[in-house]
Amino acid sequence: MDIIVCVKHVPETAEAELKIDATGKGIEKAGLVFDINEWDDYALEEAVRIKEKFGGTVTAITVGSEESDSTLRKCLARGADKAIRLWDPKFAGLDAYATAKILYSAIKNMHFDLVLTGAQASDDGSAIVGPVLAEFLGIPHATMVKKIEFGEGKAIVNRELEGGLEERLAVKLPALFTIQTGINEPRYVSIMGIRKAMQKEIKVLGLADIGLSENDVGEAGSWLVLEKLYVPPVEKQATFLTGSPDEVAAKIVEILKSRGLI
Amino acid sequence: MVEIFVLAEHRQGQLRDITFEMLTKAKELTGKINACLTAVLLGKNIKEHAKMLAEYANKVLLVEDEKLENFNSDAYQKVLSRLIMEHKPALTLIGHTSYGVELAPRLAAALNIPLATDCIDFGFEGQRFTVTRQMYGGKVNAKAFLRKSESYMVTVRQAAFQTQKPQPPLNGEIEEIPSPLTEEITTKRFLEYVLPPPGGVDITAADVLVGIGRGIKDQSNIPMVEELAKSLGGVLACSRPIVDKGWLPSDRQVGTSGKTVKPKLYLALGISGAFQHVLGMKNSELIIAVNKDPKAPIFSFSDYGVVEDLFKIVPALKNKINEAKAQKAA
Numbered sequence: 001m002d003i004i005v006c007v008k009h010v011p012e013t014a015e016a017e018l019k020i021d022a023t024g025k026g027i028e029k030a031g032l033v034f035d036i037n038e039w040d041d042y043a044l045e046e047a048v049r050i051k052e053k054f055g056g057t058v059t060a061i062t063v064g065s066e067e068s069d070s071t072l073r074k075c076l077a078r079g080a081d082k083a084i085r086l087w088d089p090k091f092a093g094l095d096a097y098a099t100a101k102i103l104y105s106a107i108k109n110m111h112f113d114l115v116l117t118g119a120q121a122s123d124d125g126s127a128i129v130g131p132v133l134a135e136f137l138g139i140p141h142a143t144m145v146k147k148i149e150f151g152e153g154k155a156i157v158n159r160e161l162e163g164g165l166e167e168r169l170a171v172k173l174p175a176l177f178t179i180q181t182g183i184n185e186p187r188y189v190s191i192m193g194i195r196k197a198m199q200k201e202i203k204v205l206g207l208a209d210i211g212l213s214e215n216d217v218g219e220a221g222s223w224l225v226l227e228k229l230y231v232p233p234v235e236k237q238a239t240f241l242t243g244s245p246d247e248v249a250a251k252i253v254e255i256l257k258s259r260g261l262i
Numbered sequence: 263m264v265e266i267f268v269l270a271e272h273r274q275g276q277l278r279d280i281t282f283e284m285l286t287k288a289k290e291l292t293g294k295i296n297a298c299l300t301a302v303l304l305g306k307n308i309k310e311h312a313k314m315l316a317e318y319a320n321k322v323l324l325v326e327d328e329k330l331e332n333f334n335s336d337a338y339q340k341v342l343s344r345l346i347m348e349h350k351p352a353l354t355l356i357g358h359t360s361y362g363v364e365l366a367p368r369l370a371a372a373l374n375i376p377l378a379t380d381c382i383d384f385g386f387e388g389q390r391f392t393v394t395r396q397m398y399g400g401k402v403n404a405k406a407f408l409r410k411s412e413s414y415m416v417t418v419r420q421a422a423f424q425t426q427k428p429q430p431p432l433n434g435e436i437e438e439i440p441s442p443l444t445e446e447i448t449t450k451r452f453l454e455y456v457l458p459p460p461g462g463v464d465i466t467a468a469d470v471l472v473g474i475g476r477g478i479k480d481q482s483n484i485p486m487v488e489e490l491a492k493s494l495g496g497v498l499a500c501s502r503p504i505v506d507k508g509w510l511p512s513d514r515q516v517g518t519s520g521k522t523v524k525p526k527l528y529l530a531l532g533i534s535g536a537f538q539h540v541l542g543m544k545n546s547e548l549i550i551a552v553n554k555d556p557k558a559p560i561f562s563f564s565d566y567g568v569v570e571d572l573f574k575i576v577p578a579l580k581n582k583i584n585e586a587k588a589q590k591a592a
Contacts, residue, residue, distance in 0.1 A: 238567030
């Protein structure tokens with residue numbers, strides 16, 4: 001089975017304190033660690049597991065500047081056979097819709113049985129690229145997938161709904177699935193593995209290579225244009241408890257006592 | 263008259279809350295641009311839903327077909343494409359839910375209608391259609407606008423708007439439309455619902471919950487917080503990443519894809535406060551959060567906050583609780 005996995009190189013921000021940069025449209029990147037988008041990490045692992053079971057190839061593909069190479073190297077170290085990076089300075093300012101167009105232009109000429117993406121990216125959280133790419137490719141799709149099994153010409157997938165509920169769908173192949181976190185346990189990549197992947201080639205394609213024009217990409221080819229970022233207004237601010245850990249702990253205990261919780 | 267479409271979401275015989283939240287916001291917008299508020303309802307044997315929606319909308323478009331009995335985005339896309347092409351609504355609202363995420367992006371691409379997802383606010387501002395959405399797990403808000411178009415589409419975050427029933431009810435007309443689905447949908451078929459496995463612990467019944475998130479760092483740190491929970495007479499709950507990593511079973515997960523809880527105390531340790539988690543715990547009676555990041559969104563939903571490493575607070579807190587309990591006993 002030939003599988004294409006779309007990945008994104010993003011900053012890890014879950015536990016970082018973020019500052020908006022001078023342009024007002026981005027965050028300050030200094031001090032942030034960049035890595036493969038968490039959802040994509042699960043998608044890549046799922047692709048490699050399917051390859052290990054049924055044979056075939058895994059191709060990792062991304063839209064991003066040179067910095068994204070480290071994420072592609074990680075994919076190669078994890079078991080991807082090929083890596084493709086799509087970038088052109090004219091892409092700058094692109095949204096999820098333009099990203100899907102760019103991916104489509106490269107993928108339409110490739111052979112695949114399955115396309116996997118993360119259910120969303122941790123930076124913009126759009127959850128758009130996968131289903132739009134499926135529409136362009138003219139193949140069925142399912143989003144937020146937590147389990148994949150294969151039957152004759154089809155896949156049986158579990159989709160995550162709300163409140164712990166899931167639904168099972170039968171989807172004709174070839175298809176595109178967006179992968180939800182928790183579907184598997186992504187394997188650990190050794191430094192050795194990454195070093196070995198350093199020798200593998202990353203194919204880089206630009207605007208002309210994929211047959212798109214300037215108007216298809218960047219802000220001009222996007223649905224959504226960013227105006228500004230700002231820190232969310234605080235609706236209800238917590239009362240902060242300060243002091244040494246012991247002092248803070250004592251204050252918490254007083255609060256709990258006053259509420260009859262101790 | 264120009265229309266605003268709101269797609270009604272329902273499952274297993276229930277209209278979902280997001281439907282009414284969207285209708286409430288859409289009513290505000292229709293007032294501003296003098297538009298007709300149209301609820302769109304697809305399904306089978308759902309006339310009761312249509313009557314309920316009519317109280318919130320100027321018109322209800324009802325399409326009934328057995329192929330629409332269970333949600334299938336391919337079937338929905340075919341029907342909605344037809345309705346949108348015929349009615350040309352200025353705006354179509356769909357919930358940013360498991361159904362909306364499956365449906366909206368592909369529908370928008372097929373019709374070439376600009377779409378913004380997971381929006382917490384939006385509206386027509388002069389010549390522009392602007393949206394507010396969150397980035398980086400809710401740490402930053404983004405103001406953006408959609409490329410100029412005759413028609414826009416938005417998926418709306420759950421609980422971003424509070425439902426208000428129009429007084430008096432709008433009593434919109436229910437218009438039944440023959441289903442345009444002529445053939446079976448074969449690309450994608452609904453098979454069944456899969457219920458979550460019954461768990462050993464019912465966190466919704468606990469008075470005290472100690473919730474842990476990414477900040478717990480490693481599975482080996484769980485016994486420490488478990489002990490803290492026990493000393494408070496409570497149980498351990500968690501945010502999504504802890505379940506994804508397999509450190510706690512899924513019946514401990516709080517949030518949109520887990521449980522909604524309202525304990526007397528929710529002590530959040532190392533939880534940043536992404537909205538998916540917050541929606542499941544914000545109505546707790548008392549919320550105390552410990553997080554290293556002073557700007558973590560969790561602090562805007564908490565009564566008390568501690569900006570500190572949880573590994574310093576937890577041992578100190580355990581000591582003070584034990585002291586207090588010993589004093590009480592004596």
